[in-house]
Amino acid sequence: MDSRNSVGRPRTTSRVMLEDAAAELFLENTYALTTIEQIAQRAGVSRNTFFNYFGAKSDLLWVELDAGIDRLAEELSTVPPGVPALAAVRDAALRVAADIGVDRVPLALTQDDVMGTREETRSSGLVRLARRSDVIASFLARQLSRPSDDLLVLSAANAISGALSAAWTAWARDGIGRGHLVDYVSSALEIVSTGLEVALPDPTRPAPSGG
Amino acid sequence: MDSRNSVGRPRTTSRVMLEDAAAELFLENTYALTTIEQIAQRAGVSRNTFFNYFGAKSDLLWVELDAGIDRLAEELSTVPPGVPALAAVRDAALRVAADIGVDRVPLALTQDDVMGTREETRSSGLVRLARRSDVIASFLARQLSRPSDDLLVLSAANAISGALSAAWTAWARDGIGRGHLVDYVSSALEIVSTGLEVALPDPTRPAPSGG
């Protein structure tokens, strides 16, 4: 039961030790009140070593999601030319989601209120959203033979990435007993691919096709 | 020709003087190499006064867009219940865009490379994207009588806001001779409302309706 600090800690890599130390401290003292100094100390490592593994304190909140985006980029890079682009994105996103276990929610999304992070979480999380948009946009551009700064390509990539964010967020917020992430991602993507007019029927009017 | 500093500067409000001083300095020295101290000094005001008007250095990049989001929120708040929600959002966004003159591009979007800001621009810009998503989501929730953390509502709001970002970005990047922002916004919104499958036909296949 001696969990004081570095002494006695299993000798895994510094990176993992930093992640673990951070998770503990964020829960104890909130994200905002935890300093990098403290994290490094508990991991039994110097403050500078922290910056060998992470570019910023907020990176610690998004380890899980960053890995997911890397996965997505890899999946998309192996898609051969000629394959329908939107379906390929959807399939890749679903495959990535399928591998996320129920317990692997990003720190930022679960702890959020507990950790007193709302602002910091948000802006650092949005950096991930942008990176995912880039990944998707360059794939769409390649696959559809359009320039990568094309308005349609950028709009579609942003819309897809936005929908994916909504899915992850909603899933994380549903807490224990939530279903599987895949289902959330599936619903969110259906909205953007079939169109908002269809997906969000207005209670005051019949659906467009019925008018 | 005497543009040294505060002395001789027109006595407008401190806020405007800070904005002007910042714009000058960002162009001269890039955003990253300009300190708040310098901005305040050129505006003829103390460093602390800066923080009376702006919460962060990066706010200076987004003055124009922040005003646009405020406008959007106001427009939406006056929409009576029962009006079709998606059309209302589209109309409000178009009205806001219509009022943005050709010269009123946000600093962040035009100067970008000149100012050596890419990273900082991006993450601070994304905070605006999130705020706009919130505005749209709470409107949609109210209008469609759904909870505001509903997956469909969040996905739609994120998708719309993402598409709007793409529109503003593409418009700004097109430089002198670009058309009017309204046209960009209109195209981008059409994509998400009619659906990506329809809007982005795949060159390898006929459109879904034709298959």
Place this chain on the structure above:
DNA sequence: GGCTATTATTGGACTCAGTACAGTATTACA
């Protein structure tokens, strides 16, 4: 075993954004 090049880690000094707070000037208003 020892030798060497590379990589991981460290200490220390620094810049600057952002916060807190108390004190002073300025303005508005009676």
Place this chain on the structure above:
DNA sequence: TGTAATACTGTACTGAGTCCAATAATAGCC
């Protein structure tokens, strides 16, 4: 003229992120 509210300033502080030079650890090779 006095008084209250508001705008501004000085000072001091915390903590993130950067830079650089020095040292420890490690891997590869003889």
